[in-house]
Amino acid sequence: MFAANFDYYRASSVAEAGELLVKHPGAKILAGGHSLIPLLKLRLATPATVIDIGRLGELRGITSRDSLTIGALTTHAELASSADVKRHAEALVEAASQVGDPAVRNRGTIGGNIAHADPASDLPIVLAALGATINIIGNNGKRSVSSSDFFQGVMMTALQDNEVITSIEIPGAPDDQGTAYAKFAHPASRYAVIGVAAAITTNNDTCTSASIAIGGLVPVPLRCSAVEQILIGETLSEETLTTASEAVNGTNGGTDDLGDNLLGDLFASANYRKAIASVYVRRALATAVKRAG
Numbered sequence: 001m002f003a004a005n006f007d008y009y010r011a012s013s014v015a016e017a018g019e020l021l022v023k024h025p026g027a028k029i030l031a032g033g034h035s036l037i038p039l040l041k042l043r044l045a046t047p048a049t050v051i052d053i054g055r056l057g058e059l060r061g062i063t064s065r066d067s068l069t070i071g072a073l074t075t076h077a078e079l080a081s082s083a084d085v086k087r088h089a090e091a092l093v094e095a096a097s098q099v100g101d102p103a104v105r106n107r108g109t110i111g112g113n114i115a116h117a118d119p120a121s122d123l124p125i126v127l128a129a130l131g132a133t134i135n136i137i138g139n140n141g142k143r144s145v146s147s148s149d150f151f152q153g154v155m156m157t158a159l160q161d162n163e164v165i166t167s168i169e170i171p172g173a174p175d176d177q178g179t180a181y182a183k184f185a186h187p188a189s190r191y192a193v194i195g196v197a198a199a200i201t202t203n204n205d206t207c208t209s210a211s212i213a214i215g216g217l218v219p220v221p222l223r224c225s226a227v228e229q230i231l232i233g234e235t236l237s238e239e240t241l242t243t244a245s246e247a248v249n250g251t252n253g254g255t256d257d258l259g260d261n262l263l264g265d266l267f268a269s270a271n272y273r274k275a276i277a278s279v280y281v282r283r284a285l286a287t288a289v290k291r292a293g
Contacts, residue, residue, distance in 0.1 A: 003040035010052040014137060014164060017053050021162040022139050024049035029164060031073055032108040034100070035116035059111070059166060064088055068170040072111025076123075077102070079110060089130055089170055090291060091179035091197050091284075095122040098183055100190050111165040114150070117157045119263060120191035120216050124151055126181055128221035129197035129213035132170045138163030151220040154263075177201040177209075178291025182283035184216070184276070186267060192216035193268045194277055198284040200231070202292040207231045212281065214248065217262050217273035224248050224257040227281060236289050245282035249274050 007024070011017035021027055027049035030036055039045035053059065059073040064084035079085055079096035086093045099105055099113075099122055113123050114134065127147045134150045136143050139162040150158050159165065173179070177199060184194040194216045201209040210231040212224040226247040234240045250256030258277065264270030 001041055001043060003037075004043055004046045006040075006047055007049045008052065009049065011056065014053075014056060014058060014166065017051055017056070017164055018137065018139060018162065020049075020051045021164070024051070025161065027051050029053055029112075029115070031112035032075065033112075034104055034108040035112050035118070053164065066172045068172075070110055070168045070170070072165040072167055073109045074111075076100075076105035076108050076110070076113075080105065088173055089126070089179055091126045091129065091181040091199065091288075092123070092170075094181040095126045095183075095195070095197070098122060098181075098185065098190065110168060114168070115157060115159055115165055117151055117153075117155050117220075118191070119154050119219050120186070120189075120193070120195075122181070122183065122192055122195055122215075125192070125195045125213050125215035125221045126179075126197040127168065127170070128215075128223060129199050129211045130170050130173075130179065131211065132168055134158075134165060135167045135169060136163050137166050142166075144169075147221070148223070154219045173199070174201055176203065176293050178288040178293070180284045180287035180291065182280045182287065184280055194273055194280045196277075196280045196284040198281075198288040200236070200285065200288040200292045202236065202289070205235050205293070207234055207236050212248075212284070214257070214277060214281065217264070217270065217277065218258060219261060219263065222257065224281065226257045227285075231285075241282060241285045241289065245278045245285060248281045249277045251278050 028047040030052045060071045063069040068088040076096040076099045132147045179199045199211040210228040215221045230244040262270035
């Protein structure tokens with residue numbers, strides 16, 4: 001199927017992109033194209049105007065200072081190969097390296113990925129665990145939105161019609177923090193059937209902070225508070241990690257983190273995803289703990 005007719009504009013700057021968005025209400029932004037183009041071809045999206053920002057150099061690049069700042073047009077491949085990202089947030093390298101295939105990773109961008117907000121996408125899960133901030137510019141100026149507030153539902157975000165994501169900022173990590181990403185990938189699409197990101201900080205084998213996020217089986221990336229509460233203040237033994245991971249779906253008899261609003265499909269039902277969620281939480285925790293300290 002072919003896309004419906006639309007007017008095409010290539011913005012020469014972020015400012016011009018903003019002006020075009022105001023001038024053409026309902027326009028869609030084109031970055032790498034891996035989210036938008038399939039929707040256009042299937043006519044699930046039929047905008048009158050498409051604005052191409054894919055060549056804006058001001059939205060590219062990775063800067064590592066006290067925090068890690070990633071331009072919205074930075075590709076998955078650039079994330080996966082960045083020494084700065086690996087040093088600061090290895091879980092993000094792991095997630096980016098598992099997105100799709102090489103063609104997707106070399107064209108797809110982090111900004112387009114999170115703006116699309118597919119619940120089976122890898123990067124939003126990691127950003128939720130790392131406490132990232134999404135920087136946005138629009139007709140009303142600049143603003144920043146926490147990852148916990150940015151993702152609002154299946155393919156729904158806090159991004160307004162006249163706004164563009166400019167960068168993603170990840171807070172500085174202590175030296176004794178380890179991060180990891182574990183994923184059950186769909187064999188065809190490579191999307192996450194289940195994805196889990198973990199950030200663990202330790203002091204003499206005791207957990208001083210924990211941030212765990214899960215996705216793929218819930219509408220938006222979800223922080224696993226029950227898992228985190230079991231870990232913090234405890235010695236990170238094999239038994240502790242197992243008990244904590246089982247809290248995600250109530251296997252240990254407690255209240256589970258996932259709730260009832262679960263996603264499923266013909267490949268993996270919601271009940272199946274929930275049943276094996278603890279396995280991937282356990283894998284992410286084990287790797288993050290090894291990297292901590």
